[in-house]
Amino acid sequence: MSTTTTVPATTTVPAAAEAVRPYALSHLDALESEAVHIFREVAGEFERPVVLFSGGKDSIVMLHLALKAFAPAAVPFSLLHVDTGHNFPEVLDYRDRTVKKHGLRLHVASVQEYIDRGVLKERSDGTRNPLQTLPLTEKIQAERFDAVFGGGRRDEEKARAKERVFSLRDEFSQWDPRRQRPELWNLYNGRHAPGEHVRVFPLSNWTELDVWQYIAREGIDLPEIYFAHERDVFQRAGMWLTAGDWGGPKDGETVERRLVRYRTVGDMSCTGAVDSDATTLEAVITEIAASRLTERGATRADDKMSEAAMEDRKREGYF
Amino acid sequence: MTSTIEPTEPIEPLSVEQLSETTLLRFATAGSVDDGKSTLVGRLLHDSKSVLTDQLEAVEHASRNRGQDTPDLALLTDGLRAEREQGITIDVAYRYFATAKRRFILADTPGHVQYTRNMVTGASTAELTIILVDARNGVVEQTRRHAAIAALLRVPHIVLAVNKMDLVGYEAKEFDRIVEDFAGHAAELDLPGFTPIPVSALTGDNVVERSARTDWYEGPALLAHLESVPVGGDPTGAPARFPVQYVIRHGEARHYAGQLASGSLRVGDRVTVHPSGGTSAIEGIDVLGEEVREAYAPQSLTLRLADHLDVSRGDMITSGPDAPALTRDVRAAVCHLADRPLRVGDRVLVRHTTRTVKAIVRELTAGEAGLTANDLGRITLRTAEPLPLDDYADCRRTGAFILIDPADGATLTAGMVDLGGADAATV
Missing domain, CATH: 3.40.50.620 (HUPs)
Structure with a gap:
């Protein structure tokens, strides 16, 4: 607040730092x-x-x-x-x-x-x-x-x-x-x-990030494809898709072996892998925190179809 | 929204030790049309490094489609087709961002359509509300209404963000005039206090970094204030309130599951079960797999009692001298939410904590037409069964209720118990 006028009586003084609060939940x-x-x-x-x-x-x-x-x-x-x-x-x-x-x-x-x-x-x-x-x-x-x-x-x-x-x-x-109900x-x-x-x-x-940090804190077991591994993939619409019977690769798409992991897991035909060498939870968390893309932006073809696809x-x- | 934005550098991940010290702040924003609320929210998200490349590309693309030269940060939150087509925000949007000190959940409420309903919704879970004013216009009718809603919903912390300081030459006297004006209204409304901050959302002054252009201002920047404001209150001084959600039977044992709504509970505490009035002592407390001696709000836990009592969902276990009022006559301040009106004589369901009971609307501060959407008022209800009530001013969780239409389940009205309040008929 200003030093040039009298501070109104009801105004609170902003706390310089949070006091020790043993009862605040993380x-x-x-x-x-x-x-x-x-x-x-x-x-x-x-x-x-x-x-x-x-x-x-x-x-x-x-x-x-x-x-x-x-x-x-x-x-x-x-x-x-x-x-x-x-x-x-x-x-x-x-x-x-x-x-x-x-x-x-x-x-x-x-x-x-x-x-x-x-x-x-x-x-x-x-x-x-x-x-x-x-x-x-x-x-x-x-x-x-x-x-x-x-x-x-x-x-x-x-x-x-x-x-x-x-x-x-x-x-x-x-x-x-x-027509959603207000939720209070x-x-x-x-x-x-x-x-x-x-x-x-x-x-x-x-x-x-909360999900990953909670997985790390609780020691929750995950499918191994969330961690970096070598995989045969091909590129489609800017994403690395797993080669397989479901329909890829097609004409002009070539398979290569890359070190990847999955950031989301959905249908194989529209879930892309990301280049990654993160083999541990800690490495995954570091990678996500540093990512410039949201998880859906990085890995989901279905959401790229239109602005209102979801x-x-x-x-x-x-x- | 005219600022140019760029994708931001991501935050560093926190260590496990840092994480356990990171708290969560839920806050809401309120502003009139053109107060620069979207710009401020965009600035907070952007400068706290929460806007990623693909989100920004989507916003730029959408802005171009709408014929705008610069990215419109409001489009970060306005995601529905109808919102983009009409260029309005139709609902509360929740945004998430984090700094090294704290995680934030922002309820971004629209300033025009249904703003009372949406602001009440956002404020109901908020521990802090930012009320935005345009430095050129000062406190206007909408500002007073926002302050009244924040007071009604008992939001613990209020920030008065005096925006567009760049347009009044960063003058201290302009800021002080507005602060003084707002303080007068705050006193009338019985607001506990507020923190005024001079900002320019457009240029970023005092949003994330303190600005040299307001060297007369000695307080923190907005983000520093959000990072340091106390959350959670002190549960040790508050009465203990434990609404029973569910009974977990395991062998002979009964574990009463719920989320502590207020206060703290210790093993050995004498407790009362409402509405039956039965008493017992706490034999054990488990907080999600960990046996503890003491638990506090808002932890989810299970309780075991020393005596075998008939306890079920909808009951409330309390401890301490300040017992809730057990009553069938409910007086409350209300905000009506639904498009259909609420009238005297209407039969409704009252949802209070984990209990749902039938009720009749006895009195209303409204004429024949009844309360309509976005009306604030007072109500008196007669319930079919007694409810253990606290004044909303004393406990937000056990003083709050919603009214539900028994015919189709629609949520009609938000209520805040005021046991000693004036009779609705006489106001």
């Missing part, structure tokens, strides 16, 4: 406490919740939080994997190991099955990401899931920045960003009609 503890609160709210309010589990780092952190939230008892939810048929084998292995280790029940919605039945058609670009919405929605309806946990984070993408923690979906799983304090409104369900995002307030997919019922 940011990771605060985020963890919030996420656990969200899991328990769902357990208390819903009949048939399910956790979307892809074997990606965000869903792995979700499961870890759920295990902590209900210890010493078991997690009162089952898991749901939308299998695109283009999965990384390392990630499927991880999924099956995890399900077995924790005695969980796994539901699988298979994109391949929908293609085989002729309900869905393979896209010309080979990407199966947008094809996941129908199998997901029909599985939710068939199993009558009323709460579906997703690992989406608001820092990932600008359409997600406006997503609620509890996000109501109609029987078609559609999201209408203009930690009072989450999960009321829904029969046939509707609520998507729940316990990691809403986490950033990519919003459009979300409206249709995507994760």
Whole structure:
């Protein structure tokens, strides 16, 4: 404040430095406490919740939080994997190991099955990401899931920045960003009609770096493709894609062996690897902190399609 | 938004030791149209090195499509198709950034459409609100309204950011005049205090670095203040409030799971369960896998009690001399959120902590038309079952509630309990 006039009586003097506050939670503890609160709210309010589990780092952190939230008892939810048929084998292995280790029940919605039945058609670009919405929605309806946990984070993408923690979906799983319920304090409104369900995002307030730092702090095991390894890849749309039966390389694309790792894990056809020599969690965290690109900007072809690609997919019922 | 921006150098990762000392600050911004709020938010994100290359490219691309020569930092947050088409912000956007000292969650609330509803939403979880004024215009009607909402929502820390100081020649007397004016309103509103900072979001003065052009100003730059303002309060002095979320049964044991809403609890503390009134002592506390002697808000934990009581979701466990008021008559200040009006006689659901009860609207500070969207007012409710209530002024978590439409589940109204407040009918 100014030295030239009398300071108004109600004005506070800015603190020079934060006093020692033994009771302030660290940011990771605060985020963890919030996420656990969200899991328990769902357990208390819903009949048939399910956790979307892809074997990606965000869903792995979700499961870890759920295990902590209900210890010493078991997690009162089952898991749901939308299998695109283009999965990384390392990630499927991880999924099956995890399900077995924790005695969980796994539901699988298979994109391949929908293609085989002729309900869905393979896209010309080979990407199966947008094809996941129908199998997901029909599985939710068939199993009558009323709460579906997703690992989406608001820092990932600008359409997600406006997503609620509890996000109501109609029987078609559609999201209408203009008709969202206001969400105040930690009072989450999960009321829904029969046939509707609520998507729940316990990691809403986490950033990519928070997720990695939490993985390091908690010593959480991850699929090995998150760490640097040699892999046969080819370049498409500026990204390194894994060569394989799913549809690459095509004419003019050449395969080379490179030292890479995956920063996100999704469908093989649209998830790019990044050049990296980070073989440990510490090295990965250092690399992310130094990155000039967001994780989706660096690794996801599907979000490069248009400015509103994520919003459009979300409206249709995507994760 | 006219500043030119460049992608920023990323921050250094923190060590495990540093991380355990990094706290989280949730804050909100409020400003009138053209106060430069988007510029200030963009400046904070940019100068704290939180804008990455691909985000900036997307903003530049979108700005060009809209015929703008320079990147519009508002587009960093306005991500929805309708927002870009109409050039407006339609909803609260959450932004995340970090410095070496602290992580920040910013609730960026639009200044025009539905601003009361959105500002109330953003302020409900904020520990600090930045109220922005244009140095040329000083305190205007919107500023007073923003201050009133911050006071109503009991946001613990208020920053008065006097922006566009470059347009008033960085004059101390311009700043002091506005601060004095705002202080008068703050006193009327019973605001606990505020921190005035002269800034120019456009040029960056006093945003991240203290500016030589305001050498008469002795306080910190805005970011330094955000990094140092105390968070969390002191839970040891506050009454303990533990709303039960869920009962975890394991063998014979019952673990009561919840998030401590206020205060602290120790093993051995005598506790009361509301609304039953049963009493017991705390036998054990677990904080997510770790057995502890003491826990404090806002930790998520499980409690074990020495006696077998009937405790379930929606009950509240408390300790200490200041018991909550157990009542079916709820007096509160409210902000109406929904487009449909709220009228006397309406049947609603009250969601308070982890409990949901039926209620009837008995009185309202509104005429026949009822409360409409973005109205602030007072309400008296009669609930079907008693609720353990604290005044919102004493405890934000146990003094807050929302009203829900039982027909379709819509969130209608935000409420802040004021037990001794005036009768809604007489205001």
